[in-house]
Amino acid sequence: MENQMRENASKAKAASVLLANVPTASKDKALLAMADALEKNKSVIMQANKKDLEEAAAMLENKKMTTALYDRLKLSDSKFKDMVSGIRDVAKLEDPVGKTMSALVLDDGLTLYQICCPIGVIGVIFEARPDVVPQVMSLCLKSGNATIFKGGSEAKYSNRALFDILVEAINTVPDIPAGAFQLAQSREDVAEMLKMDPYIDLLIPRGSNEFVKYIQDNTRISVLGHTSGICHAYVSESADLQTAYAVCLDSKIQYPAACNSIETLLVNDKIAEKFLPEMCRTYQENGVELRFDEKSYQIAEKNGGVNGGVNGGVNGGITLKKATDADWDTEYNDLILSVKVVGSAAEAIEHINKHGSHHTDVILSTDQKEIDKFAGLVDSASVMINASTRFADGFRYGKGAEVGISTNKIHSRGPVGMEGLMIYKYILSGSGHLVKDYAGDKAKPYLHKKTQEKYCRLQ
């Protein structure tokens, strides 16, 4: 097993060097062939997905699978359409490979170019969702990265069908090196992949928090991803109330299972009495369970809160429930929200930096100075100003598609598109320039003059 994985990873590494130099036209040709092949083989793929769904249905019945996972596994017609159009969209994206990012004249005839290039070999470990295969394969192909996929066993038929059809389509373009894309399927393959640090340059795990944490804890390879999404809304005393009601609601209920939904509502105490009662009633009308800190509990109680009542309260009253310390560090991924009254923006910022997961947080405010303070001091990948946290997403951020959302503070942060699959190399072009001439007592000085010149690679 380890030998097989090592052989495949080493093949991918060798292919990656060649893939990094494939002309744009050939990559785009392969992408269009991929999209066409999916359309042509739709019935084969749907048949394979049906086999996965049949096995999953039995697991669902035995409670060995959640409905959410089953839904992610299922390839609907609309998901299929999105997969195909997604590949064609990537063909339209600009090729990042070979771009000159900067150029500097060190001395006459000695020019330093910083050139954008692929990272090398990407390992993608994912659960359920078979649509990850075409999405990530197209982004990796366009960005010149070889890829090893490890899909979950629950999607084994779907992943295999998709992978084989896509790779066959890619192979019709002779420029693309063989072995650039690999699919691993068995459970043991994950552990083996984590050891492949000589070959795999970056791991992208997509799945549950526990799954991502396991990966991070068990490999020397760099990991791009995020474990939890503990996001906050802070409502300032200067907030426009209607904006605050709408944004706080959308940030929670538009898709509560998403990592960019809020888990905690922080309200400035100067506005809490005015803002909270209606906000709480709106949340509860939308099925959101609220967990209050001491101060917000008192406000809710004063405004017709009913202790221990059912959600929605009695006669429009607010159902009362106290938050525990654990609530501030919990990602519910569900229609639950903790509520806290804070004395100032500074206290909100401190709470967010301490309890949040540095993912996405929003301020509701009309005070520009306070907004800038919040945007500057909140240490998160995305800071929203009077806009829903749910916008934190690769497609919405205009990246075409996303390879994941990162809470890393190295390389890529927040929603990550193709740019997260790129690095650079320096090319220094001279005509016999020696360091000894620029060292010692009679050292020639460096010019260090910026230039717009590009390094043109031959294609």
Added chain:
Amino acid sequence: MENQMRENASKAKAASVLLANVPTASKDKALLAMADALEKNKSVIMQANKKDLEEAAAMLENKKMTTALYDRLKLSDSKFKDMVSGIRDVAKLEDPVGKTMSALVLDDGLTLYQICCPIGVIGVIFEARPDVVPQVMSLCLKSGNATIFKGGSEAKYSNRALFDILVEAINTVPDIPAGAFQLAQSREDVAEMLKMDPYIDLLIPRGSNEFVKYIQDNTRISVLGHTSGICHAYVSESADLQTAYAVCLDSKIQYPAACNSIETLLVNDKIAEKFLPEMCRTYQENGVELRFDEKSYQIAEKNGGVNGGVNGGVNGGITLKKATDADWDTEYNDLILSVKVVGSAAEAIEHINKHGSHHTDVILSTDQKEIDKFAGLVDSASVMINASTRFADGFRYGKGAEVGISTNKIHSRGPVGMEGLMIYKYILSGSGHLVKDYAGDKAKPYLHKKTQEKYCRLQ
């Protein structure tokens, strides 16, 4: 011990949020105060360095320290001058913090800004060289990063004196948060630092290969650095011979202990007979021991090579010594060079990608097509074209100063300046924009229109 480190690291983390938002003028004021303080306290620092050198001299005598390490420990007058002017140079560098890297209009009134910001807390672990303290502290301060230094015990007096004087100078500027810079001194502190992944965002180890490898293997924190520097020169059949002689010599002997010096010379067999004899004689005249593969050995032998003779050979002949398999994977860091004849540029590229450390490699060639192939396919941080590998250095690359050289393929590659200490955050500014309006059947489309607008933070 662990509690102390945890407390310091947590203080640095808290300070980092504030430091990220200190205005440029205050940071520059602190930098100039640092430079002035060093000048004013030169005698105190030199006295401390003398104490370190006295202890080191005893270790040198007992062979518990190398001469190279002793030299790195010693603060000469010229090193001192460089330290001071280095800080003033950093004050002149543009402040990267808060720059708008890109901006995109998602919809009317909804603009996404990508803002450059500090990584957070940097851990710097280094041996001997006390001049690392002012160099790294100035780069971290200017880039808004809190820093925890862990210096080697051999430089304990120098590091402590430098650190205290510099931090006192910084503290004269009230904007700079207390606790942003920390110095750890004991051996146990290294192990403790490696566990501080909740607080430290990036580790930069500077020292021997074994030292860096130990760090990489024992922490979950991202590490920026390099272990070995196995660099190559490839001489093509189209090479200009005079250029090749000079560049290959400079790449080896200008400073053989540096990581960017070449360890292996690869020569195309079409030019080997013509090129190698004179090249080998020049190397040996400069004290370089050569280790030949089979083909180069034969060529050297035909051209007056003397088996087993002393370096420099007899009557200008070439001293013959065969390379073993291990030579191709060895970083000599010394006046030793392995020599191999290859059949093509492709074979050279394959050798480099297999045996090299992806650091710096040079091609000597006048064939543009071959040069582009080499630059494209050699998977190294720096590819030199007819120029010495010794140019791969932060100062020479125009970065002002360098925090290290990275062979990572994530975040930063090659010589790393202040840009390697930066990441970004997204700020999305709206006026009550909700995701629900952009989802479902009646979804509003996104504009995704690039804009030159900047996000201006208040200072």
